[in-house]
Amino acid sequence: MKAVWLEPTASTPLRLRTDLPIPVPGTGEALVRVRMAGVCSTDLALLNGYYPFTGVLGHEFVGEIAAAADAPERIGERVVGSINLSCGQCRECRACRPSHCLERRVLGIKGHNGAFAEYLCLPLTNLHRVPEQVTDSCAVFAEPLAAALEVPERVHINPSDRVLIVGAGRLGQVIARVVALTGAALAVVARHAHQRQRLAKAGIASLDEQQVEPASYDLVIEASGAPSGFQLARTAVRPRGTLCLKSTYRGAIPVELSALVVDEIQLIGSRCGPFPAALRLLADQRLALPPLIDVREPLDNAVQALRRAAEPDVLKAVIDCT
16 A cells, blocks of 8 residues: 655655555454545654654544454444554553553554555544544544644633633644634734634634733643743743643753742643544534645645645645545
């Protein structure tokens, strides 16, 4: 099969391979024919050495089940997939925290080939049926939308709250649309004109960094992925406010811990989220996400798609894998 292969130590670290075998699903797994896959900032970070991964990139996808020995009735089902593969046996799995499995593998990120390919394998329990009314261009956003929904899962947001999102990139745009549903007074720090335009079309206010009022927001969500974004978020949150981190940072960043203690800041990390809720929102057509797509390329041009995704004026790139 064709797939985008990352091998950091090779002379050509990123290339399209046509010689990979179609994966064989194990017990409790399904073979999924990928229809469309989305490029995430994590994919771009992996290209830059964020994590030493070798294999097929990609973790945002919509596809259809092509084979499933343990659930033949699901063959042909259009699905999206949770990206964490858990062992089911460790203490975290037994405590119903499978996304924190001690032996966790992650689709296209850690120890498991991903979605920039014609086929992938995932456990059947990871695969969620896509409602008929949800197009592929909407369903490909299920994974980042689920991640965005993890914010209100972890933090109660009141309509009277002042909320600031730092970062208006791929994930920040989706988080902003989720938070806007709560009725909270929302603003987003956006550096680029095209980001501000997308927010304005969704009725969401944007700010320059210089316009952020220090110590004045009840909830600040950091989604920039940059140390400077964290520092701005820390400055913006009020005493006894909440700082929610949606970014993963490469390396260490300086943090003044004493100030967090003195101001009694609640610091919350947030990663993956609920797929069923994401699919319900998409089915209800409450969020217009396909307009965020700037680049569409076939799998044959997937390497070019990843390069274009890194351009500052490109928000979302997707790869058609059929």
